[in-house]
Amino acid sequence: IALDLFDNGLQGTFPDELGYLGESLERLDLSGSKLEGTLPVSLVNLTGLTELRLERCAISGVIPPSLFTLPKLKILDMDSNKITGPLPPTIRLATSMDRMYLDNNTLTGTIPFEIGDMTALTELYLNDNAFTGLLPATISEIPDLKELGLHGNALTGTIPEQLSRLKWLTALYLDNNELTGKIPAWLNGLTKLTDLRLHRNQFKGPLPHLGGLMQLELLYLHENELTGTLPDWMWMLGSMLELQLYSNSLVGTIPDEVANLRNLRVLYLDKNHLTGSLSSYFGDMPTLEYLRLDDNRLTGSLPGLLNQMRALRKLHLHGNLLTGTIPSLEQVKDLEVLYLDNNTLGGPIPDNIGSMTSLKKLHLSLNFLTGEIPPSVGELYRLKDLSLNSNRLTGSIPLEVKGLTGLRVLSLSNNFLTGSMPQEMGEMESLRLLQLEGNQITGTTPRAVCDLSEAELNVFIADCGGWFPKVQCTCCTSCV
Template sequence: MCSGCKLSSMGLLLIPPDGSALGTPAPTTAWSRKHPGRVVALQLFGLNLTGQISSSIGNLTFLRTLNLSKNSFSGRLPPLNHLQKIQVLDLSRNRLHDSIPDAITNCSSLRKIRLTTNFLVGEIPPKVGLLSNLSVLDLFANNLIGIIPPMLGNITSMRSLVLAANNITGSIPDELGKLTNMWNLALGQNMLSGGFPRCLFNLSNSLQILGLGSNMLSKEVPPNIGDDLPNLQMLSLYGNMFEGQIPASLGNATGLEWLVFKNNNLTGMIGEWIGKLTRLQRLYLQANSFIGPLPSSLGQLTQLRYLTLGNNKFEGPIPPLGQLTQLEGLSLANNKFGGPIP
């Protein structure tokens, strides 16, 4: 081994600032210029690494970025107590099966936490709400339980909150309405209950992606949703128990690209307002109880790629769809359409 090199307990060669090492197995190991020999970034993603993450990482007190994503690490999370300078923590797409420790709140400089697609258990620590600099919290696809901590509403810098595909219960807390910088809120594939969270109308200037699908939400979709969330690009409410009609105000959210209402208890007719959504690429309305003829304005949605209307009670003629030249998938099955196929 070259003079000045150190072999970590992970078996990775850490290269000294003068670059004198002969080999560099790690994609990126960044060193501090102000403090020679101090590691400030360790990025070892996508290398098929296995085993447990070494506890010695907790000694890298100058570390600002730790990215060990897309590997096969198992066991517990590394100790975080002394990583007070860390800003980016990405351990996503591994096989970690620990709980999220309260000690993560010692990392007060954290801006991004990505722990997606692991086997993490337990509850989301309420003290995460003390991380006032956090802009991204991504815990997608784990085994987390409990409720959404209301204290998350204290992180006013939050821009993306992804808690989808867990086992989270309870209602969506009103405190999330304080996150006025939020553009992406993904809470789908849990067991959340209650009505549509009207607190989200406070995010009218920022919210672009809202995913609440596959929960146990019920009652009506608020009639003013398109007026109060005009910047929506993706709205996914599938697999709940929503009832009533789709609000015509959604025609005012003209930036919508995805509109997903399948597998609910929705009724009524689809109005001509749908033709205002000229950027719409995916419209999923199957498995509800919609009635009446289809609006002729469907033919104006020239960007549509997928249109699924099956398993409803639509009737009457199928409107001309010849302008939908981008269409890749069309389902009209199990309705009451009559007349010729246009």
């Protein structure tokens, strides 16, 4: 017998009568309702209950300790409520529990060592609570545990070595805690892992050998204090889909073997101390969609083979020491974000930049780019943010910018642009920020552009200051 009333808009408090629905009730699902208040202790009478699903309600207060005495309860889901207090030690009595989801509440205290007595568990999720203290080693006594989620708490200390016994573990989420020490080498023995997330902790030292995790698909180790080089074993994990190591202190180069990860979709190595040039073998990664290598010390030119990365959607290479010119990327039709700013790139902006019609953000500022702004930029009809400031661009603002009707940010400051502001800029109705200062632009600001200031344009900076301003502007928010 089941009572399924999920997502039905029920309101009010949890009625005590729920506990008197009979011993034959096996499944009670009130998830997504608006019921609030504490759980009635009378639920202990539902001795035949195998599933209790109360996620996304407004449950408050503590979990009744007697709830864990229900002899047949296999699934307990109270994710996304307002539950407070500690986990009661009576969890040791829930020896039939197969799956327990208590994520996204405000549970406090330490995770009780009695959790190891829940020996039937295969999935345990306590993410996004306020647990403190050490990670209990007794979790290792749950022999068939496959998924363990403890992220988003305030757990401290090291990962206990006893967890190496969890040979069936496929997913381990310990991220967003305050764990310390080194990433343990014994993780290499958990060969069924497909998802390992240890990011946003305080792990230090080099990466251990994890080459035995051949089924690993997601490896998140970012925002720690890891040192050393990118290890060779990393490029042998052929099942890898996402690899995130950003915001550490890794050094050395990115080897050509990165292309061995033929299924990789996400590679984030930004905000480290990586050196060397970009591998031309990136062009051999047909599935790569998101590549972030920004804020390192990479040198050399942009390889032309980037044009072969046809799945690429976001490319972040800003904040490096890259030289040479910007290669043609017209084959990368799905590219939405291109950040090449704050390098030492020279030469012109490619004339065919307008063929990249999926672009939403284009940052080329703080380089040494020369030549004129290509008219084809007006074909980037999806563009929201265009930053070309602090280069050596010449010529006038092309009339074709009027095609950028969705543009919110246009930064052209600190170049050598000449001429006057085109009247057509008044058609850029979505503009919020316009920076034109530090150029040789002259004349009077068109009335149509000033009309934008009365609508959505919040920041408008031009060379309209001093005794002899180059630009006459009555609507600028700042004159320099």
